[in-house]
Amino acid sequence: MDFSSISRRRLLQGSAALTLGTALGTRGATAADTTIGFIYVGSRDDYGYNQAHAAGAAALKKMAGLKVVEEEKVPETDAVEKTMESMINLDGATLLFPTSFGYYNPHVQKIAGKYPKVHFEHCGGLWTDKDPKNAGSYFGYIDEAQYIAGIVAGHTTKSGKLGFVAAKPIPQVLRNINAFTLGAKLANPKTTTQVIFTGDWSMPVKEAEATNSLIDQGIDVLTCHVDGPKTMVENAARRGAFVCGYHVNQSPLAPKAYLTGAEWNWEALYPKFIKMLAAGQSIPNFYRGGLQEEIVKVSPYGPAVSDAARRHADEVKARFMATGLTIFKGPLVDNKGKTVIAAGTERGQKDPELEKMDYLVEGVLGAAA
Numbered sequence: 001m002d003f004s005s006i007s008r009r010r011l012l013q014g015s016a017a018l019t020l021g022t023a024l025g026t027r028g029a030t031a032a033d034t035t036i037g038f039i040y041v042g043s044r045d046d047y048g049y050n051q052a053h054a055a056g057a058a059a060l061k062k063m064a065g066l067k068v069v070e071e072e073k074v075p076e077t078d079a080v081e082k083t084m085e086s087m088i089n090l091d092g093a094t095l096l097f098p099t100s101f102g103y104y105n106p107h108v109q110k111i112a113g114k115y116p117k118v119h120f121e122h123c124g125g126l127w128t129d130k131d132p133k134n135a136g137s138y139f140g141y142i143d144e145a146q147y148i149a150g151i152v153a154g155h156t157t158k159s160g161k162l163g164f165v166a167a168k169p170i171p172q173v174l175r176n177i178n179a180f181t182l183g184a185k186l187a188n189p190k191t192t193t194q195v196i197f198t199g200d201w202s203m204p205v206k207e208a209e210a211t212n213s214l215i216d217q218g219i220d221v222l223t224c225h226v227d228g229p230k231t232m233v234e235n236a237a238r239r240g241a242f243v244c245g246y247h248v249n250q251s252p253l254a255p256k257a258y259l260t261g262a263e264w265n266w267e268a269l270y271p272k273f274i275k276m277l278a279a280g281q282s283i284p285n286f287y288r289g290g291l292q293e294e295i296v297k298v299s300p301y302g303p304a305v306s307d308a309a310r311r312h313a314d315e316v317k318a319r320f321m322a323t324g325l326t327i328f329k330g331p332l333v334d335n336k337g338k339t340v341i342a343a344g345t346e347r348g349q350k351d352p353e354l355e356k357m358d359y360l361v362e363g364v365l366g367a368a369a
Contacts, residue, residue: 035067036069039070039071039080039103041100043073048227048230053097056264063274066274080107084120097121101123119277121283140296141289146262147183148316150179150183151312152301152309153180153221155188156305157221158220159219163193163219165207165232168199169369177195194217211236220242221243242257245263245299246262247263249299255303261299288349332362333361337362338359340359
């Protein structure tokens, strides 16, 4: 954590709240010299979740009339409340991006209620009409990119065994595991995905252990959903396995082993948000999009990806970009044999039921709870 971050916290503890700077209003327009705060749960150069958001923050720094303040390594506890208040009261921030999933309930909800003139945009939270109107939730359908990565993995695996290192069995993570597996099954219907949950977003030792355990089981293609994929990518590549990345492009870490990956495109979305506010438009309290909306993207293919895999993946990607494609449709059975989506039912990407996903599909080896 840098010195300025420590100073803000100490000052907040010993001083009364200062007058707010120029405010955006509940969902209103931005003004000149607006201060925007970004809060990260980990390091902003983690080759993962936090780095993806930091790339978006860097894009805003290039825009005129904006000042960006950042604080990294802020836990999903009341520590984030103190950070948000310090950014508001000491830095004059009127728009905040608390980026980690666990920040939303109750921390963002609590501070948003306390500061109704400040605008809060949270990544991944499930905003409802009972929540403060000056708070919003945005996220991307990155399972679309995971689905495409799964196709590449399914074409590449020789063992038919894929591995997934995951943090927590929350809906967004389960959705990624399931999409990756369903994509792989398009290429090879007999493919299985073994999942290991580490228990938290950043646990490098457990991530390394999980990676080694999966490879010891004969798994030859791995991916993950943790904050920093660096550990998994480097360990898997060192042991001769292939990898699909997550959050950002990790190919520099493993040039020969990297197949493709599912990436965020926050450097496109955050400037779009600012332009919307500057034009007097409101950002919907619940904002979602995928490949078509340029909120997510697919990493370039690595040298080990076959021509057949490229053609198949490109074909599916084109369908997402053109008219959309339904990943989750019936009949769909979970890995316990229960029908989770009935025949004839399609759950499009905006279906709220997908935000509540609590199952792993047939073909995934592991438990959702």
